[in-house]
Amino acid sequence: MMLPMARAATTSDVFNAIAEPQRREILALLRAGERPVTELAQELGMTQPGASKHLRVLREVGLVRDRKAGKQRLYGLDARGLRPIHEWTGGFERFWNESFDRLDAYVQDLKQARQEE
Amino acid sequence: MMLPMARAATTSDVFNAIAEPQRREILALLRAGERPVTELAQELGMTQPGASKHLRVLREVGLVRDRKAGKQRLYGLDARGLRPIHEWTGGFERFWNESFDRLDAYVQDLKQARQEE
DNA sequence: GCATCATATGCCGATATCGGCATGCGTCAA
DNA sequence: TTGACGCATGCCGATATCGGCATATGATGC
Numbered sequence: 001m002m003l004p005m006a007r008a009a010t011t012s013d014v015f016n017a018i019a020e021p022q023r024r025e026i027l028a029l030l031r032a033g034e035r036p037v038t039e040l041a042q043e044l045g046m047t048q049p050g051a052s053k054h055l056r057v058l059r060e061v062g063l064v065r066d067r068k069a070g071k072q073r074l075y076g077l078d079a080r081g082l083r084p085i086h087e088w089t090g091g092f093e094r095f096w097n098e099s100f101d102r103l104d105a106y107v108q109d110l111k112q113a114r115q116e117e
Numbered sequence: 118m119m120l121p122m123a124r125a126a127t128t129s130d131v132f133n134a135i136a137e138p139q140r141r142e143i144l145a146l147l148r149a150g151e152r153p154v155t156e157l158a159q160e161l162g163m164t165q166p167g168a169s170k171h172l173r174v175l176r177e178v179g180l181v182r183d184r185k186a187g188k189q190r191l192y193g194l195d196a197r198g199l200r201p202i203h204e205w206t207g208g209f210e211r212f213w214n215e216s217f218d219r220l221d222a223y224v225q226d227l228k229q230a231r232q233e234e
Numbered sequence: 235g236c237a238t239c240a241t242a243t244g245c246c247g248a249t250a251t252c253g254g255c256a257t258g259c260g261t262c263a264a
Numbered sequence: 265t266t267g268a269c270g271c272a273t274g275c276c277g278a279t280a281t282c283g284g285c286a287t288a289t290g291a292t293g294c
Contacts, residue, residue, distance in 0.1 A: 018132060019133045019136040031208075036270075037271055049273080054252095071271090079209040083213045089199045089200075092199045096199060137282090153240075164283080166242075167283065167284085170243090170282080188240055189239095
């Protein structure tokens with residue numbers, strides 16, 4: 001019957017988790033230390049359920065850890081998952097300084113090659 | 118009337134563009150040099166329209182440039198847009214080595230603070 | 235012009251995503 | 265136990281996303 005396949009990857013990976021601006025803000029805030037949900041929501045101007053949902057995503061990909069502290073639930077940063085992304089982008093470091101030199105060079109080569117044909 | 122607001126950010130930023138595994142593969146391949154659409158599609162095992170669509174997204178966020186070369190259209194890498202991501206993740210570099218030491222330390226601080234209240 | 239190759243675009247179906255809202259559940263204190 | 269607080273979850277509506285397919289657009293060569 002061959003159903004259409006729709007979406008492939010989903011929010012269960014780190015790349016996707018940090019594609020959301022608000023989630024990036026949460027991570028940035030958590031660098032200063034653990035924080036309860038309500039405080040995060042307040043500081044970032046979002047609703048409490050909104051914050052909880054984003055935190056859930058971040059927790060599922062391992063960027064955030066939570067622990068109970070009495071009535072509250074403290075969320076803390078676990079940045080290890082960001083390392084692969086840092087390294088992946090780092091693999092392009094050589095290119096973002098010389099991108100257009102390279103392009104130009106390639107164009108030159110191409111013209112050369114054409115004249116020699 | 119207050120309609121629901123649904124999705125906030127969209128595919129028009131670099132974080133989102135590289136959230137797609139196939140788009141990351143395209144970028145990785147383009148490190149080796151410019152390539153036409155069909156070749157990309159073939160090497161990555163996707164359909165030509167599929168490749169074209171992903172390339173469109175990459176082009177719209179500026180990660181890829183295209184130029185016409187006769188019948189073909191060559192796509193080339195413009196990695197400058199990856200730099201902000203590299204730097205953003207780099208802002209967490211201090212944390213991904215000592216994440217849990219810090220957490221523990223914070224817990225200690227917290228206990229201290231509580232006893233002193 | 236016409237056929238051909240290379241690429242882009244449009245439509246569709248399935249599903250994922252996000253925000254808002256209400257509500258559930260657990261914990262603490264009185 | 266009851267109430268208050270902190271947080272999570274569920275449901276909904278609007279929209280975005282992705283793959284597959286057919287088709288349009290564009291350039292080339294005859």
